[in-house]
Amino acid sequence: MHKQNFSIESEGKPTDLIFGEFTTYEDIRKRLGHQKRDVHYLKIDIENMEWSVLPQLVKGGHLDRVSQLAIEVHTMDIIKAPPEKILPMLQSYWQILESLKQLGFLRANHRFNTVLETTFHDREQNRSISTCMEILYIKRGFNRRLHMQHHLPPPEVPL
Template sequence: MARIRLRITPLAGYLFALAFYSGMMFLSVINEKEKAASLTLDSEEPAFIRSHKSSRSKNDNLALQDVHDFYDRISTLETKCRKMVRFGGTYCKGYLDNEKYVCMDDDVILRSRNCTVYSFGVGADTTFDDMASYYGCDIFMFDPTVNETELKMSNAKREVFYPWGLSSRHYTQNFSIEFEDKPSNLLVGEFTTYEDIRKRLGHQKRDVHYLKIDIENMEWSVLPLLVRDGHLDRVSQLAIEVHTMDIIKAPPEKVLPMLQSYWQVLESLKQLGFLRANHRFNAVLETLYHDRAQNRTISTCMEILYLKRGFNRRLHLQRHLPPPEVSL
């Protein structure tokens, strides 16, 4: 049998040593990252990202440059949800409408049979509420413009309806509506604040895992109060149907200031830890704005999902913190 002699040249030895050293350094870096992750609250969360739709500067507080600047900013995602699920929705004029997206990532997941959903602005479509209830959430539905007897809720065990509207103040308003070509009915709608609704339900200390707000342009007066008074501290996912169709009939010189005020409201959500995870323009003809300057048409109505990353882990840590020491 012939002997095989292995001859290691200086160059081969150097390359072997270099490869060994690089491998050890790689393992060391991985180990350090794992140690750091175990000490970081939001270590498993998707990183802050920016959508390819926009190459804007990170300083989004700058004044808007033009109309399209607003819609470019609002469609720029700030975090990535790895497990996005669609709840509900019906087709209208060939387009899916009233669907809501829910993130099932571990740090914000709605835990079945232990989650609360507030649904402001139900309308005649309860598909989102039905699906969320069958998933295992308690659904509290609100809308002063519909008659409860006309709602087709399919899971009465977990769905509760209240004829209240979300507003920045308390008042009543009459509505004359038609349902399925039936004669119009007169409804007396009650509007009140988020704080008042929480008190009525006895939910002051209850977490709201999913807050849906579809209140037809009233979000611009409600959101600042929710931010200012800390009512979003117990909210994990915030789904807003954003309405900016007021610019359609506004004088040209008023359009940009209006959008600037809207943007400031949405930016205030970031101060509370909410990041845009999903965005979809609503393809409804009545909400299209034609920008003559650039000869472009824009949808002024859109669905946005905000996530407060690390919400579930924060709750876990809060529940296991030792009680504060009280001096007697």
Template sequence: MARWRLRTKAIFVYLGSLFLILAFLSVFTINGNLFSDPKTEINNRRKMLMQKVAVDRIDVNGLYVNGPFNKELPVIGAQFVGKYKEDVKNELDVSKYNKDGVWVIPPLSILPNISWSDLSTIYHGYLENVQIKCKNPERVGKITDGGWQICEDPQHKPSPGSLVYSFGINNDFSFDDAMAKKYKTQVHSFDPSIKLKDHDRSDLVKFHATGISDYTGVSDKGWNMATLTDIKRQLGHTKESLSVLKMDIEEWEWKVLPQLIKSNALHNIKQLLIEVHACEGCAIFRADRNNEASKERYIQGLQTYQHLYDLGFRLFWIHKNSACAYRSKFTDKEISACHEIHFVHVD
């Protein structure tokens, strides 16, 4: 009898220990702290958050991913619901820059005098509205992350043999390959951060282990970098226009865009596609990060968008990247710090 009791007690102790071990493992696995590769977790989260587009083919703007479409584009104005306590002393009335729910950029000279909270409202509100209607937008590449919209209206559609520059590949050539296949364009793909050397991927797609920057030289990571003007000169394209310039360069856009604008390197580009990252460091996802951009980044972003508008670029498609979603410290609403913005150039 005593032996039976000891066996029973041992069984209960064993089961109890097993339960505690399983509970411990489940907690740490859920939190992603055990046996998890951070890069894999990031990619899995991005894929998960992009499933809405893949399943119902609806962009987060509420528009069909594949054109053409005939319904009117929505006009969505972000409404500000409160002041952040640190900004009360800098309060200016910015309501006059919201016209019928559409935000326009205030004069650049007064941007430093606008509160951080109002700059956030204007920045995100500005990226809620297209500025020109593309009647024939077409998704090129993946339906999910990695694909981009191309405007196929006759005056903007890429023509066979025209040039496409695609900066930022990250081993995903789906957009580049699709551009070459669909439009017979000459595609030049650029990325110094992946382990590939210069090579011809196909008859129409050529890869270059070079990155776009605001300077020409070698970066502190040992990457070959160059300005757009120097890249075109190196490839013998100085006098040629680009039907599409795509940049997904993980916050380098804030160095590159001012240089492109200042050097007038954008004058012969028909479509400009950029992923912009408002928050510093949000190119690398971290669940514990607050992605609210700094006041200085909001000012730089609005200045850049105004300069692009003055150069004749008009937004025809905007996609919010859900992988950069966060809760605003000013409105307590969920918004995104990353946008894939698509422009066409108008004369």
């Protein structure tokens, strides 16, 4: 268990600093005694922290033994970002998702999460755009025995 100060956004405004505890994926696996087991299905729903956690999971080799990965991704930061920062933000998100492809993960399914708080309203075009999506990845050719024989270095992902 790790303790940390953090702030979350509520109704478009950051909250005061909150002191909280969080557990890492590695800590959970240790607590369950699953360090050497394959993971058939891993669900990540960590409310916009996926963009900082996914690169660490990739670089640390924590997804090597995962055969299916479900992630809820959030891009609502772009709603309030200055126009010149939107494209670099989206490019960094894309690069992180592309790093999953380098590990052998293929997108099998996706669906927009249309929760009202994560919807961007484009008044000029009179439409709503979801900034939250559920994505399911399946690892191509996942074979534990082969994987353990041919361990490849993780792809380069910026932290």
